[in-house]
Amino acid sequence: MEKQKTLEEVGKFGLIDILTKNFKSSKSTVKGVGDDCAVLELNDSEYQLVTTDLMLEGIHFDLMYSPLKHVGYKAIMQSLSDIYAMNGTPKQATVSVAVSAKFTVNALEQLYDGIRVACEQYGVELIGGDTSSSMTGMAISVTMLGTVGKQNVVYRKGAKPTDxxxxxxxxxxxxxxxxxxxxxxxxxxxxxxxxxxxxxxxxxxxxxxxxxxxxxxxxxxxxxxxxxxxxxxxxxxxxxxxxxxxxxxxxxxxxxxxxxxxxxxxxxxxxxxxxxxxxxxxxxxxxxxxxxxxxxxxxxxxxxxxxxxxxxxxxxxxxxxxxxxxxxxxxxxxxxxxx
Amino acid sequence: MEKQKTLEEVGKFGLIDILTKNFKSSKSTVKGVGDDCAVLELNDSEYQLVTTDLMLEGIHFDLMYSPLKHVGYKAIMQSLSDIYAMNGTPKQATVSVAVSAKFTVNALEQLYDGIRVACEQYGVELIGGDTSSSMTGMAISVTMLGTVGKQNVVYRKGAKPTDxxxxxxxxxxxxxxxxxxxxxxxxxxxxxxxxxxxxxxxxxxxxxxxxxxxxxxxxxxxxxxxxxxxxxxxxxxxxxxxxxxxxxxxxxxxxxxxxxxxxxxxxxxxxxxxxxxxxxxxxxxxxxxxxxxxxxxxxxxxxxxxxxxxxxxxxxxxxxxxxxxxxxxxxxxxxxxxx
CATH class of the missing domain: 3.90.650.10 (PurM-like C-terminal domain)
Structure with missing residues (x-):
């Protein structure tokens, strides 16, 4: 029997390659897995950009020194950064949060306050989301949508010698x-x-x-x-x-x-x-x-x-x-x- | 000092009301927080639908009796169900997964196999996602995009006496x-x-x-x-x-x-x-x-x-x-x- 590979052996980027090798692309998708954002047909002059990030307490943030308002703010910054990396303009975001019973309503209000301030400062509209309970700690998932002119979209793939x-x-x-x-x-x-x-x-x-x-x-x-x-x-x-x-x-x-x-x-x-x-x-x-x-x-x-x-x-x-x-x-x- | 409210006291739906009360809507958003999907302007005849779900091991699924392939399949079904609840057609999905080091590559392949089969059967394209590590257990976040004719969109709000x-x-x-x-x-x-x-x-x-x-x-x-x-x-x-x-x-x-x-x-x-x-x-x-x-x-x-x-x-x-x-x-x- 073939030995099962561990996550350490294949590495994060190797893992993404393995997991996505069977996915099929369609006409409406200009670029799927493999860049800062997915790129979809939107209209004659623009593409739509989609990016998603998952942040977990203990891995991506530590509430011992990260105020919840900053955690919310940073969660939005991560996704914004992906949209900007495609030379795009962020438009809308959804945020899902899972928390254990140890969090108070006030704590979640601080988190959402950071999310709201970040969205307002960067002109992003919060259009939905989900809350649920977790066994331990907090998990935050942000999906952001944006647009980019078809002439202006920038991928990872266009660099040429002498650039x-x-x-x-x-x-x-x-x-x-x-x-x-x-x-x-x-x-x-x-x-x-x-x-x-x-x-x-x-x-x-x-x-x-x-x-x-x-x-x-x-x-x-x-x-x-x-x-x-x-x-x-x-x-x-x-x-x-x-x-x-x-x-x-x-x-x-x-x-x-x-x-x-x-x-x-x-x-x-x-x-x-x-x-x-x-x-x-x-x-x-x-x-x-x-x-x-x-x-x-x-x-x-x-x-x-x-x-x-x-x-x-x-x-x-x-x-x-x-x-x-x-x-x-x-x-x-x-x-x-x-x- | 006002006593801090617990999550139990306000309930899940009360919490969403509290957290989203300061969010502002814009012209491009037909419906934000508060339905199965957010509804965005897409073109003259269609709206775009956006829904996001977060599933956590120990809360939403138990790997002691849920095969990983089924967990992946069910994660997609949840989001599909939200798109159908708006009378829409699902189009694209992003999936983010966080796992602890106990999972093997093979285990994640099974999870993604379930995701892929579900997407294929329902005509949804997987366009992106993210993998990261977690302290304990698995977290899966799915965001799905869809479309619906402007004449056909169905909200929670249209029911009338005698219906x-x-x-x-x-x-x-x-x-x-x-x-x-x-x-x-x-x-x-x-x-x-x-x-x-x-x-x-x-x-x-x-x-x-x-x-x-x-x-x-x-x-x-x-x-x-x-x-x-x-x-x-x-x-x-x-x-x-x-x-x-x-x-x-x-x-x-x-x-x-x-x-x-x-x-x-x-x-x-x-x-x-x-x-x-x-x-x-x-x-x-x-x-x-x-x-x-x-x-x-x-x-x-x-x-x-x-x-x-x-x-x-x-x-x-x-x-x-x-x-x-x-x-x-x-x-x-x-x-x-x-x-």
């Missing part, structure tokens, strides 16, 4: 914030009665607890008449996302360590934890920045887009995925597996 | 099946080594483990040119669903116990458990039948629709929600609360 590789904002900050929260939680759990030391860490904590989806970047690209050749949001770390773009576009990449934007506050935290800042930038999760490629000819335009850095360029597939380190060495990039 | 109240199939069978499964699980857990006694219970077990959404009923109604005045699917028991229709339509109802369809097999199980069969029919969950109202003038047409029973009629709101028992007594119906 510039760009990222918005800075990377690794959410991971740095998480390290602080986990350290203070450990101290608290030792029962020493100390108040958590969070002062001075505001930037990384906010990036971890209350991230913002990059609507501003998508708007700025539109204003500069730039339609990226490929785009993805950075939820699993730069390295994993580069793998997705390169695999789907059948190309390689060369990025420069010194060009990767890392906030000073992130660097400070890394120093405290004796960690190279490039590690969370490459492999930390939850940044919700955008990674995209633009034709080399648009260098002058993209340079003018606020809060966007050019970190390298696309190369032939045979050259693989490389990072040129600060010391000039060529480092092969690795994708993260199941986490 | 006939109709249900498809028979009621209480899934609850009866669940009683058998729970009894055999308890016997097994006592460690007596007996094989579970499931022979002879096939009908109720199938209704519990592998329900079918009533596409056939929606198709038959269309063929008979009947557009119900109100419709809902029966997932929380007839009594609760009548409450939803009556509340949304601002009417009352009078149903007749003797008209409520209950399968003989369900009656047999109820006898074993010394339970009146009307109890699971009124309050048992997971039947996935359709409850709908049609104008009195369409009595002749609806009588000809296969597998549909007329169980009473809509009355003025002042008369409340009543059931005429077999002995001729008037019984006030109760809605189920949080479960």
């Amino acid at each position: 510039l590789i760009c990222v918005s904002g800075d990377l690794g900050a959410a991971y740095a914030g998480l390290q602080i929260l986990q350290r203070e939680k450990a101290v608290y759990n030792q029962g020493k009665g100390d108040q958590p030391k969070l002062a001075g860490y505001e930037y990384v904590l906010q990036r971890c607890l209350k991230p913002e989806a990059r609507k501003d970047v998508v708007d700025a690209l539109a204003k500069s008449k730039i339609v990226p050749t490929a785009m993805i949001d950075i939820s699993d770390g730069l390295s994993s996302e580069l793998f997705h773009i390169c695999k789907n576009s059948n190309v390689g990449c060369k990025i420069y360590e010194e060009k990767i934007p890392i906030n000073e506050a992130t660097g400070e935290v890394c120093k405290e934890f004796s960690m190279e800042p490039i590690i969370p930038a490459l492999h930390g999760g939850d940044d919700y920045e955008l990674l995209f490629t633009v034709p080399l000819a648009q260098y002058e335009q993209v340079k003018e887009v606020p809060d966007v850095a050019v970190i390298g360029n696309i190369v032939d597939a045979e050259q693989g995925l490389m990072m040129v380190s600060r010391s000039g060495d060529y480092v092969h990039l690795k994708a993260q597996g199941w986490n | 006939l109240i109709c249900v498809s199939g028979d009621l209480g069978a899934a609850y009866a099946g669940l009683q058998i499964l729970q009894r055999e699980k308890a016997v097994y857990n006592q460690g007596k080594g007996d094989q579970p006694k499931l022979a002879g219970y096939e009908y109720v077990l199938q209704r519990c483990l592998k329900p079918e959404a009533r596409k056939d009923v929606v198709d038959a109604l269309a063929k008979s040119k009947i557009v119900p005045t109100a419709m809902i699917d029966i997932s929380d028991g007839l009594s609760s669903e009548l409450f939803h229709i009556c509340k949304n339509s601002n009417v009352g109802c009078k149903i007749y116990e003797e008209k409520i369809p209950i399968n003989e097999a369900t009656g047999e199980v109820c006898k074993e458990f010394s339970m009146e069969p009307i109890i699971p029919a009124l309050h048992g969950g997971d039947d996935y039948e359709l409850l709908f109202t049609v104008p009195l003038a369409q009595y002749e047409q609806v009588k000809e629709v296969p597998d549909v029973a007329v169980i009473g009629n809509i009355v003025d709101a002042e008369q409340g929600l009543m059931m005429v028992s077999r002995s001729g007594d008037y019984v006030h119906l109760k809605a189920q609360g949080w479960n």
